[in-house]
Amino acid sequence: MRSVTLGKTRYKVRVVKDAQRHKAKAGFDSPFELHGYLDKQRKRIVVREDEPEEMASTVLHEMLHALFPYLDEDAIAAAEESLAPVLWKHGFRPF
Numbered sequence: 642m643r644s645v646t647l648g649k650t651r652y653k654v655r656v657v658k659d660a661q662r663h664k665a666k667a668g669f670d671s672p673f674e675l676h677g678y679l680d681k682q683r684k685r686i687v688v689r690e691d692e693p694e695e696m697a698s699t700v701l702h703e704m705l706h707a708l709f710p711y712l713d714e715d716a717i718a719a720a721e722e723s724l725a726p727v728l729w730k731h732g733f734r735p736f
Contacts, residue, residue: 642700642735645686647707652679652686654700656736660689679703681710688736696736698725 642654657663660675664687667680677688677699686703688696702721709717 645700645704647704650684650707652684652704652707654686654688654735656688656690656696658690660687663687677703679706681707693734693736694725694729697729697733700735701725701728701733 644651644653646652660677661671664671664675664678671678675689676691676695677686679686686700686707688699688703690696691699698721701724702717705712705717705720712720
């Protein structure tokens with residue numbers, strides 16, 4: 642997956658070795674271990690290189706953040722944990 646259009650916004654999807662380090666280089670620190678992050682200003686979803694199922698779950702998580710910016714991290718994580726296994730089972734393979 643190189644890009645994804647959500648609503649009227651197209652996001653580039655970038656796979657990196659270390660999402661934590663990548664975000665820090667962009668000038669943002671995170672106290673949490675990152676599997677990925679959403680950069681709304683640059684219209685980019687960054688995903689850490691990992692097992693395909695983990696990467697699919699991460700990109701889903703970040704797409705949910707883009708679609709529902711008013712939801713907190715717990716709500717996004719709960720949606721991801723519920724949806725990712727079902728989507729994977731039915732063939733969701735974005736990478």
